[in-house]
Amino acid sequence: MRKSLRIIPCLLFIASLSAAEKIELPVDVRSIDRNQPGVSYADMLSRVTPAVVSVRLALEVGENDLRRLSMTNPINPKLVRHDPVTNKYLVPIALGSGVVIHPSGYILTNHHVVTAQGQVVSKVAMVQFSDGRDLRGTILGSDSRTDVAVVKVDAVDLPYLRFGESDQLRVGDNVFAIGNPLDVGLSVTSGIVSGLGRSNLMLSAGRVRGPDYQDFIQTSAPINPGNSGGALVDTFGRLVGMNTAIRADGVGIGYAVPGNLARFVADSMIARGYVVRGYIGVDGEDVAFVEAVRLGATKGQAARLTEVDEGAPAFKAGLKVGDLVTAVNGYAIAGWNDLRLVISGLKPGTEATFAILRGNKSQLIRVPILERPRGQ
Known part of the structure; x- marks a missing residue:
């Protein structure tokens, strides 16, 4: 214990001497050359970040309901907004982000951001921009099947992002x-x-x-x-x-x-106001690589049809249970999930060409596309 006590004054003394020394720390004052590829993405990000917003699902309540909510739920009063037009209060209940995809106020976000555990409890959202603006948003539509939703705010000339491929x-x-x-x-x-x-x-x-x-x-x-x-x-x-x-x-x-x-x-x-999807009336499953090759799928990828609804477009066109679908309109099918996505994206009222294997023989079958009934 005494040795430790003796050492401390020595260390303090040395530190005081070091602090008294006059040194100049080296500094590299060269500017960052952001024109060199891969050095920095600051310019790009400063251009695109204003199009990203905060999205809060909100309950629209009167003054008495707000008082009752405050008694049973922790509410941050700084986040509550009063709408002078309706004389109601917007109370945020969930937080997420969003992306402006059109300058006239269309905002992309997730279904789970604008619903409460998957349930629609409000059609109102509070949207905050990076410049501090708070705007009331209306939830135009929400799709649980893809976890995608669209919110609309009344504004023009908003910063927005363009889609890439x-x-x-x-x-x-x-x-x-x-x-x-x-x-x-x-x-x-x-x-x-x-x-x-x-x-x-x-x-x-x-x-x-x-x-x-x-x-x-x-x-x-x-x-x-x-x-x-x-x-x-x-x-x-x-x-x-x-x-x-x-x-x-x-x-x-x-x-x-x-x-x-x-x-x-x-x-x-x-x-x-809702998602229009293609429909032909089939269900299916993935096919193991070895089995797909054995059955004639040269790339080892296909989806097998396990159900073909009687009277549906696929049934009328001649598709059968057990058929292996290898391509649709020339697009190679990797498995059942891939086929479902492709069918859903087909435009109702058109026809699509399905490349299939049946009994080790390849066929092309034209199938008319209907609109998938809502709720299915």
Whole structure:
């Protein structure tokens, strides 16, 4: 113990001598050359981040209801907004992000951001922009099958993002996730495309079934709660995905709805208020690689039809249970999830060419496309 006490004054004495020395710390004052490829993406990000917003699902209540809510629920009064037009209060109950996809006020976000545990409880959202503006938003449509929703605000000349072609992404491409994680404010993280076409995913650590139509982009760009609905952009600042979920039991495993799928859903919602999907009346399953090759699928990829509804377009066109579908309109089919996505994207009123294998013989069958009944 005494040795320790003796050492301390010595250390203090030495430190005082060091502090008295006059030295000049070296500084490199050269400017960052952001024109060199890969050095910085600051200019691109400063251009695109204003198009990313915070989206809060809100309850619209009167003064008495607000008082009752405050007694039973923790409400941050700083987040409550009074609407002078309706003389009601907007009370936020969920937080996420969104992306302006058109200058006239159309905003892309997740279905799970604008619903309460999947249930529609309000058609109102509070939208906050990076310049501090708060605007009331109306939820135009929400699709649980893809986890995509569209919110509309009354504004013009808004900053917005253009869609890129997410089908052109490759594993290893640089991407950036933009959103409002944990309500800390607009934030950017970076990573790469780690995988493509991910499906059969569960949300909330396996407690919640994922959307029916899954074609997720996997990314190493960190995504956190509150990022949902935010933008996944490429190095040109194009919207290639919408941040949606993370693997709670892993690190650096995030998922985004691909931009092409989100655009398809948003276009339909804006035009019709709901999603128009193609329908031919089939169900199916994946085929193991070895079996697919044995049955004649040269690339080892196909989807097997397990049901063909009597009277449906597929039935009338001649498709049968057991047929292996290898391509639709020339697009190679990797499995049943792939085929479902392709069929859903076919335009009702048109015809599609299905390449099939039946008894080791290849055939081309033209199938008329109907609109999938709503609710199915």
